Amino acid sequence: MINNLLSMKNVNLTDINTIFEKADYYEKALKNGKVIKDLEGKILATLFYQPSTRTRMSFTSAMYRLGGQVIDMGGPKVARTDDYFDESMSDTIKYIEQYSDIMVMRHFQNYTVEKAS
Numbered sequence: 860m861i862n863n864l865l866s867m868k869n870v871n872l873t874d875i876n877t878i879f880e881k882a883d884y885y886e887k888a889l890k891n892g893k894v895i896k897d898l899e900g901k902i903l904a905t906l907f908y909q910p911s912t913r914t915r916m917s918f919t920s921a922m923y924r925l926g927g928q929v930i931d932m933g934g935p936k937v938a939r940t941d942d943y944f945d946e947s948m949s950d951t952i953k954y955i956e957q958y959s960d961i962m963v964m965r966h967f968q969n970y971t972v973e974k975a976s
Contacts, residue, residue: 889924898927904959906932906951908966918963930959 863869888895903922907915919929932955955962 885925894926895924896926898922898925901927901960902958903927903929903961903963904932904955905929906955906962906964906966908964911965914963914965922961927961 885895901922903918905915905918915931919931922929952962
């Protein structure tokens with residue numbers, strides 16, 4: 860399975876089929892009232908330096924529905940990256956890796972997400 864999904868260039872047909880099979884399974888299971896705990900004990904960190912209600916909510920909802928938890932950076936105004944605290948993005952990623960198992964990032968600068976991966 861894919862370790863870092865940064866673009867469709869990293870995805871092959873087998874990966875796509877696996878993703879759709881899992882999505883179909885989860886959709887049917889949730890509609891039938893099944894409690895899914897596949898991600899129990901896992902933590903998703905969301906880092907949105909660019910606003911995105913649908914993307915943030917879809918990842919958060921999916922994580923909760925699969926039994927995981929979510930920690931949120933709280934938006935770019937509360938991040939200590941690249942401001943007067945002078946914390947680099949790589950330092951930010953290093954400490955977030957200590958707190959979470961999965962990371963979702965949306966950033967306005969080109970290649971920031973690639974560097975973070």
